[in-house]
Amino acid sequence: MELTGAQILLESLRREDVEVVFGFPGGAVIDIYDQLPNYPLKHVLARHEQGAIHAADGYARASGRVGVCLVTSGPGATNAVTGIATAYMDSVPVVIVTGQVPTPLIGNDAFQEVDIVGITRPCTKHNYLVKDVRDLARVIKEAFYLAATGRPGPVLIDLPKDVQQAKCEYKYPKTIKMRSYNPTYAPNLKQVARVADVVRKAKKPIIYAGGGVIASGASEDLIWLARTYDIPVTATLMALGCFPADDPLWLGMLGMHGTYAANLAISHADLILAIGSRFDDRVTGKLSEFAKNAKIVHIDIDPTSIQKNVAVHIPVVADCKSFLAALRQSLAAAPAGAAAEDTPPAAGRHASWLERIDAWKAEKPLTYAADSKVIKPQHVIEVISRLTKGQAVITTEVGQNQMWAAQFYQFTRPRSFISSGGLGTMGFGFPAAIGAQMACPDRLVIDVAGDGSIQMCIQELATAVCYDLPVKIVILNNGYLGMVRQWQELFYAKNYCATCLDVAPDFVKLAEAYGAAGYRLTDPSQVESVLAEAFALPKTVIVDVVIDREENVAPMVPAGKSITEMILV
Amino acid sequence: MRHILSILVENEPGVLSRVAGLFSGRGYNIETLNVAPTLADGLSMMTITTEGDEAIIEQIVKQLRKLVTTVKVVDLTDVKSVEREMMLLRVDAEGAKRAEVLRIVDIFRCKVVDVSLDELILEVTGTQDKLGALINLLQRYGIKEIARTGAVAMRRGMQE
Numbered sequence: 082m083e084l085t086g087a088q089i090l091l092e093s094l095r096r097e098d099v100e101v102v103f104g105f106p107g108g109a110v111i112d113i114y115d116q117l118p119n120y121p122l123k124h125v126l127a128r129h130e131q132g133a134i135h136a137a138d139g140y141a142r143a144s145g146r147v148g149v150c151l152v153t154s155g156p157g158a159t160n161a162v163t164g165i166a167t168a169y170m171d172s173v174p175v176v177i178v179t180g181q182v183p184t185p186l187i188g189n190d191a192f193q194e195v196d197i198v199g200i201t202r203p204c205t206k207h208n209y210l211v212k213d214v215r216d217l218a219r220v221i222k223e224a225f226y227l228a229a230t231g232r233p234g235p236v237l238i239d240l241p242k243d244v245q246q247a248k249c250e251y252k253y254p255k256t257i258k259m260r261s262y263n264p265t266y267a268p269n270l271k272q273v274a275r276v277a278d279v280v281r282k283a284k285k286p287i288i289y290a291g292g293g294v295i296a297s298g299a300s301e302d303l304i305w306l307a308r309t310y311d312i313p314v315t316a317t318l319m320a321l322g323c324f325p326a327d328d329p330l331w332l333g334m335l336g337m338h339g340t341y342a343a344n345l346a347i348s349h350a351d352l353i354l355a356i357g358s359r360f361d362d363r364v365t366g367k368l369s370e371f372a373k374n375a376k377i378v379h380i381d382i383d384p385t386s387i388q389k390n391v392a393v394h395i396p397v398v399a400d401c402k403s404f405l406a407a408l409r410q411s412l413a414a415a416p417a418g419a420a421a422e423d424t425p426p427a428a429g430r431h432a433s434w435l436e437r438i439d440a441w442k443a444e445k446p447l448t449y450a451a452d453s454k455v456i457k458p459q460h461v462i463e464v465i466s467r468l469t470k471g472q473a474v475i476t477t478e479v480g481q482n483q484m485w486a487a488q489f490y491q492f493t494r495p496r497s498f499i500s501s502g503g504l505g506t507m508g509f510g511f512p513a514a515i516g517a518q519m520a521c522p523d524r525l526v527i528d529v530a531g532d533g534s535i536q537m538c539i540q541e542l543a544t545a546v547c548y549d550l551p552v553k554i555v556i557l558n559n560g561y562l563g564m565v566r567q568w569q570e571l572f573y574a575k576n577y578c579a580t581c582l583d584v585a586p587d588f589v590k591l592a593e594a595y596g597a598a599g600y601r602l603t604d605p606s607q608v609e610s611v612l613a614e615a616f617a618l619p620k621t622v623i624v625d626v627v628i629d630r631e632e633n634v635a636p637m638v639p640a641g642k643s644i645t646e647m648i649l650v
Numbered sequence: 651m652r653h654i655l656s657i658l659v660e661n662e663p664g665v666l667s668r669v670a671g672l673f674s675g676r677g678y679n680i681e682t683l684n685v686a687p688t689l690a691d692g693l694s695m696m697t698i699t700t701e702g703d704e705a706i707i708e709q710i711v712k713q714l715r716k717l718v719t720t721v722k723v724v725d726l727t728d729v730k731s732v733e734r735e736m737m738l739l740r741v742d743a744e745g746a747k748r749a750e751v752l753r754i755v756d757i758f759r760c761k762v763v764d765v766s767l768d769e770l771i772l773e774v775t776g777t778q779d780k781l782g783a784l785i786n787l788l789q790r791y792g793i794k795e796i797a798r799t800g801a802v803a804m805r806r807g808m809q810e
Contacts, residue, residue: 202668203675207718210663227718261660261721385712388705 086214086245087112090178091120093221096253099149101125101140101519103133107153109180109193112245125519125548128540130157132512134164135538138173139513142499143474144520145298147174147228154180155193158239159200163506165235166204170503171319172296174233176224177205183243184212198239206234214247222254231264232383233296264382268399268407275395276354276378277411283352283376285434286312289335289364292319292502293357293381293401300324300495302405303356310412311431313438315343317358318483318502322492326471332438333447336364337638338484341445344636344644346438347372355379357401360390361503370643380404445636445649447488455629456605458482458557462489464609465527465555468616473525474499474517478510478534480564482557484634486529508537511554515541518550525553525616532558532585539586542595545621553615554623556588559630567633571648588625597621652681653707654733654803657696657714658722661687665719669696672713678702682735682800693721697802699778726803733803736775739785742792744768751791758784769794 084092090113094102101123106114117124127133130152137148148168152161158179168175182191198210207227209220217240224236280286294303294316300323307314307330314324315332324331333340335347347353353375358364360379365371368390379386379393380401387396397404449459462485465473471493477483477500492498499517501509514528528535535556545552557563562580569577589599598618602611602625615622636647659665666685673680681699688695700710707725714723726733743751748770755762755772758780764771774784778801785793 198664199667202664202671259718262718383716385709385716388708 082251083248084251085112085116085248086217086240087116089214089217089249089251090221090240090245091116091122092251093218093253094122094149095120097147097221097225099147102149102151103127103136103140103516104151105130105133105153105157107157107180107193109154109157109182109242110151110178110240110245112242113151113178113180125515125544127512128543129538130160131164131508132515132538132541132544134161134175134177135167135506135509135512136516136519136541136544137175137177138164138168139476139499139516140520141168141173141175141516142513143496143517145496146520147176147225148516150175150177152177152179153193154182154197155195157193158197159195162200162204165201165237167501167504167506167509168235169204169206171501172233172292173235174228175235176228177235177237179237179239180245181210181239181241184241185243187241197237201237204235205237206232208237208239210239211244212241214244214249217244218251218253222257223259226257227262231262265398266382266400266403268380268397268404270407270411272395272397273404273407273411276397276408279352279376279378279395280310280354280408280412284431285350286310286352286354286431287332287346287350288312288314289347289353289355289358290314290316290320290323291356291358292317294320294323295495297357297382297400297402298495299357299402299405302402302409306405306408311429311435312354313346313435315339315347317361317364318487318500320358321487321498322495325493326491327493330435332442334487336361336644337366337640338488338634338636339644340442340447340488341636341647341649342438342441344638344647345441347375348643348645349437350375353377356404357381359386362390365390366638366644366646367642370645449632452629453605456602456608456626458485458559458626458628458632459489460605461555461557461608461612461626461628462486462529464612465529466490468609468613469525469527471497473497473527474514474521476500476510476514476517476526476528478528478530479505479507480531480534480562481559481567481634482529482531482534482563484564485557488634507534511535511552512538512541512544514552514554515545515550518552519548527553527555527616530554530556531563532556532560532588533562533582535588536586539591542592542597542621546596550621551619552621555612556623556625557628558585558588558625559628559632560585561630564634566631567637570631570633571637572639588623592621592623595621597623600624602626651703651727652699652701654726654731654801655698655700655711655714656724656726656803657698657720658688659694659696660719660721661692661694662719665694668717668719669698669714672717673700673710676709676713678706678710682798684800684802697800699801724805726805730806730809731803732806733777733801734775735778735781735799735801736773737781737796737798738763739772739774739788739793740795741770741772741788742768742794743770747791751788754784754787760784
């Protein structure tokens with residue numbers, strides 16, 4: 082059967098079981114939109130391409146499926162670039178389809194032409210310019226495969242208008258054959274045996290979990306390992322939720338805004354099991370001071386992550402889930418010639434190490450000065466955590482709001498914390514919440530925002546209202562670009578240059594103008610009741626929480642310092 | 651240290667800029683780059699020489715392997731290999747100079763590929779060192795122009 086390029090695209094999306102496409106039309110994709118009503122795909126019309134791509138990203142992170150984004154050529158495509166880079170940095174599987182000017186016009190500076198394949202080459206896992214409609218079905222199959230396998234990431238397909246209109250016989254490939262792409266899932270068993278050996282012998286081990294644990298669905302295996310071998314767990318921002326926050330082995334996040342206990346524990350550990358994490362500079366602080374006395378085991382599906390920042394003693398290239406399964410087997414088998422003391426019963430085997438960690442936890446817990454007159458942002462997050470019993474999907478913007486959410490919300494399950502970690506994209510959280518709500522219609526989705534970040538994609542209020550998405554936006558409003566202000570306060574002699582947002586919209590009226598509901602909170606005693614009311618409302622809601630203007634995120638490790646050098650208050 | 655990387659890539663549009671972009675985007679430097687189709691259908695071989703310490707070279711190799719269009723990357727510095735580069739030189743060869751230049755042509759096994767009244771164009775292949783030595787020698791006669799291909803390299807057959 083002959084189909085047009087536009088039909089081939091939509092039919093292929095259907096075969097990839099795509100439920101929802103986040104997009105924004107334009108001249109260069111009008112042929113695709115013309116066919117869209119004929120296919121069983123839900124289209125979510127964003128109000129800006131950045132909103133569309135972040136929503137596709139949020140959908141992917143919340144569901145574990147591939148997010149799909151459709152935008153037009155030129156400005157439509159460039160508006161999506163920030164979102165593509167965001168997904169790339171956090172390894173999120175997204176397929177982006179961009180319209181392109183007709184092939185004879187490519188390179189002629191045609192109307193709305195831009196070399197998006199060139200622009201996105203450094204921020205996509207791979208990208209394609211499809212010049213022949215006969216390549217299209219194969220390219221789409223490859224794009225979905227590339228996006229979701231190995232280290233996941235965004236894949237872009239640039240589709241010229243004449244290719245969308247051209248016809249050819251449609252045949253969707255059943256299998257993929259790419260001689261140049263073969264990600265390693267199963268670990269080398271000799272390496273696994275070496276890991277099992279050091280795990281048995283470690284006196285002060287720690288698990289440092291990263292986003293790979295969530296991406297590979299390895300949370301259960303990780304919890305098993307930690308509990309069976311009595312190993313405390315810390316995690317990166319990307320991995321929050323991979324280990325339950327109410328478990329005594331949980332240390333909280335590590336790094337620049339990590340807990341005192343996590344940063345000290347990783348600095349004093351004799352064994353670091355880095356699982357699906359990449360030793361980002363926000364985690365390690367000053368590299369030369371990082372975990373100087375520890376043996377480092379690094380498991381990552383992406384070989385480039387290993388040995389990139391720190392010297393690793395046992396590198397393992399593997400999918401985290403496959404690795405943990407193999408490690409479990411290897412640990413179960415008694416080592417050849419092992420003395421009895423090498424395999425003591427697991428429970429309590431690191432009692433003295435955990436005692437020391439508990440002392441650190443007790444000494445400097447995450448805390449803040451409660452106040453009866455001014456609302457403290459940490460208090461707001463604690464209330465959200467309590468009201469939702471750790472079961473909500475929390476998205477965040479970027480800055481102080483993000484760090485308070487990461488520190489004070491008690492995550493209990495994976496894919497519940499959705500935040501721009503690698504790129505730190507302001508404006509991410511709200512559209513991501515829209516995508517997450519599409520993926521999880523039955524879960525409460527809350528965007529923890531700052532008054533600065535929320536203004537970067539505020540137009541998506543129309544999208545949320547249009548699709549009856551009951552997303553809650555909690556704005557921690559301090560009238561500042563708070564995190565930059567915090568840096569200015571601490572490291573730039575309080576020169577608050579360009580960080581004060583005195584002129585801001587009335588967010589309650591703004592919510593109402595878009596057809597959403599709005600609340601304003603100024604009294605600490607009302608935080609709980611107003612949030613409970615807002616969360617119960619089955620519609621899009623903004624809660625504008627006026628917080629202590631100069632509250633800071635603590636602990637904080639100054640950039641370039643060792644992670645043991647924390648500013649604690 | 652200087653490394654020679656031999657990179658087998660899919661022969662499709664944009665591959666060169668993916669590789670070159672990887673170097674520039676990550677702050678690595680390409681010293682020479684050479685690319686041409688291979689015997690295998692749809693594959694091209696790139697030879698890149700670059701500088702860096704072990705950690706940097708390891709990252710470069712891994713990052714190159716990570717590109718979806720890369721089939722194989724070999725660091726030829728680790729194995730016994732043959733390295734050659736071709737160069738064309740336009741050299742001053744007026745009057746008495748000409749005989750001396752031609753003597754050097756002989757010694758270096760160059761070919762004279764163009765002759766005019768006051769200059770010669772020489773073709774020479776060899777290692778980077780040999781080409782460097784020739785340039786040094788001919789500079790005193792006056793080199794007007796050079797064009798170099800950059801290194802191509804291949805592992806030797808008899809490896810230990």
